[in-house]
Amino acid sequence: MEHNREFEIDGNSNPIQISRLALDIGGSLIKLVYFSRNSGDDEDPPKDKVGVSNGVNGRLHFAKFETAKINDCLEFISANKLFLGGGFQHQENCTNDRRFIKATGGGAYKFSELFKEKLDISLEKEDEMDCLVMGANFLLKAANQEAFTYLNGQKEFVQIDHNDLYPYLLVNIGSGVSMIKVDGDGKYERVSGTSVGGGTFWGLGKLLTKCQSFDELLELSHQGNNRAIDTLVGDIYGGMDYSKVGLSSTTIASSFGKAISDNKELEDYKPEDISRSLLRMISNNIGQISYLNALRFGLKRIFFGGFFIRGHSYTMDTIAVAVHFWSKGEAKAMFLRHEGFLGALGAFMSYESPSLDNLVVNQMVPLPVNASLVTDTNSDTLKGDLNGTESIQCSIYRA
Numbered sequence: 001m002e003h004n005r006e007f008e009i010d011g012n013s014n015p016i017q018i019s020r021l022a023l024d025i026g027g028s029l030i031k032l033v034y035f036s037r038n039s040g041d042d043e044d045p046p047k048d049k050v051g052v053s054n055g056v057n058g059r060l061h062f063a064k065f066e067t068a069k070i071n072d073c074l075e076f077i078s079a080n081k082l083f084l085g086g087g088f089q090h091q092e093n094c095t096n097d098r099r100f101i102k103a104t105g106g107g108a109y110k111f112s113e114l115f116k117e118k119l120d121i122s123l124e125k126e127d128e129m130d131c132l133v134m135g136a137n138f139l140l141k142a143a144n145q146e147a148f149t150y151l152n153g154q155k156e157f158v159q160i161d162h163n164d165l166y167p168y169l170l171v172n173i174g175s176g177v178s179m180i181k182v183d184g185d186g187k188y189e190r191v192s193g194t195s196v197g198g199g200t201f202w203g204l205g206k207l208l209t210k211c212q213s214f215d216e217l218l219e220l221s222h223q224g225n226n227r228a229i230d231t232l233v234g235d236i237y238g239g240m241d242y243s244k245v246g247l248s249s250t251t252i253a254s255s256f257g258k259a260i261s262d263n264k265e266l267e268d269y270k271p272e273d274i275s276r277s278l279l280r281m282i283s284n285n286i287g288q289i290s291y292l293n294a295l296r297f298g299l300k301r302i303f304f305g306g307f308f309i310r311g312h313s314y315t316m317d318t319i320a321v322a323v324h325f326w327s328k329g330e331a332k333a334m335f336l337r338h339e340g341f342l343g344a345l346g347a348f349m350s351y352e353s354p355s356l357d358n359l360v361v362n363q364m365v366p367l368p369v370n371a372s373l374v375t376d377t378n379s380d381t382l383k384g385d386l387n388g389t390e391s392i393q394c395s396i397y398r399a
């Protein structure tokens with residue numbers, strides 16, 4: 001991570017015009033979404049024959065920082081003047097001498113003073129669940145190729161019928177996990193949650209493997225074999241299935257079960273096996289709880305978001321298999337391409353003027369942003385996944 005340098009965006013040293021920035025400051029990561037108008041666009045949005053504005057073309061940018069490195073995020077915002085609100089709407093974020101940006105997540109409360117002190121910005125707080133739902137609904141309706149299933153290593157995009165989107169279960173796997181039954185725009189109920197989430201994988205994984213980064217831990221899991229540490233049904237049943245209740249010999253009977261029976265110390269286990277068992281245990285558990293909640297409310301579609309997923313094949317496969325297995329194929333696990341940015345997008349949409357009901361995503365073209373952010377070294381993430389340093393072409397139309 002480079003400090004003390006002017007960040008350049010889109011490889012252009014001229015400052016780009018940012019008209020809107022929103023933040024989601026979570027327990028682990030800070031997510032930023034901001035809009036930049038295309039260079040060469042007029043100051044005022046083009047108008048059609050009857051003088052109605054046709055909108056402004058530009059890009060929605062996505063970036064993320066570790067919450068523990070919030071100072072890097074502040075520097076990024078400051079260096080790129082992301083809060084100025086020039087371009088599309090003059091000074092839209094600067095009212096009555098008060099600069100504000102929309103922010104959601106617990107950090108919007110926790111770091112409110114820090115933003116005021118360091119950047120003289122007030123954080124206008126938006127509710128986290130409102131934002132998650134707003135972001136998810138927007139993406140499912142507006143973005144092409146947003147939701148996909150993942151089974152047997154195959155990713156398949158799902159066509160969303162706008163008239164048949166609700167109800168669905170939104171499972172956001174961040175530091176912790178929230179499960180939200182969504183019935184419409186702004187109509188939802190947080191029906192469950194679990195503290196065994198992304199923070200658990202990263203936290204326990206760090207303690208048990210000494211990995212220094214989340215990506216390293218995820219990378220390790222590729223090479224691991226969970227059988228070295230998990231007790232399988234076959235380990236208990238002398239290599240046989242327990243077929244009477246439908247358990248095959250290869251089903252995990254007890255995650256990390258071998259760690260007690262082997263009389264071994266932590267050092268005797270390979271970090272890659274630990275990482276794999278941990279990832280599987282947590283993903284499986286979330287998949288199962290999600291299914292049970294879907295069952296509670298008769299929901300067939302479950303959308304998974306949050307940065308725990310990271311477009312990682314083993315994670316998605318485990319969750320999808322768990323949902324498929326427990327629901328006997330009745331319920332479907334779907335993943336979102338903008339997985340970790342739902343809350344930040346929701347906060348972005350909550351600016352009142354101009355209405356972002358008219359934000360139109362034109363293309364899903366990832367474009368690298370030359371800013372030094374959280375590094376994404378995980379080679380297993382899906383190609384074309386929006387992992388935090390990309391942007392998409394879109395237009396904002398005035399309401």
Ligand SMILES: Nc1ncnc2c1ncn2[C@@H]1O[C@H](COP(=O)(O)OP(=O)(O)O)[C@@H](O)[C@H]1O
Pocket residue numbers: 025026027028029030066105173174175176197198199200201202214215305306307308309310340374
């Ligand atoms: N670079 C990273 N650093 C830390 N955690 C990461 C990283 N990438 C993915 N993660 C995972 O994502 C989780 C955070 O997901 P996120 O949706 O941003 O939630 P939160 O809002 O709680 O920060 C972490 O707990 C971890 O499991």
Ligand SMILES: CC(C)(COP(=O)(O)O)[C@@H](O)C(=O)NCCC(=O)O
Pocket residue numbers: 025026027028105106128173174175176177178192193194195
């Ligand atoms: C408290 C939270 C909403 C915060 O969101 P996060 O920063 O984890 O994305 C989330 O961590 C959560 O839902 N935890 C699970 C709490 C529970 O239902 O037991």
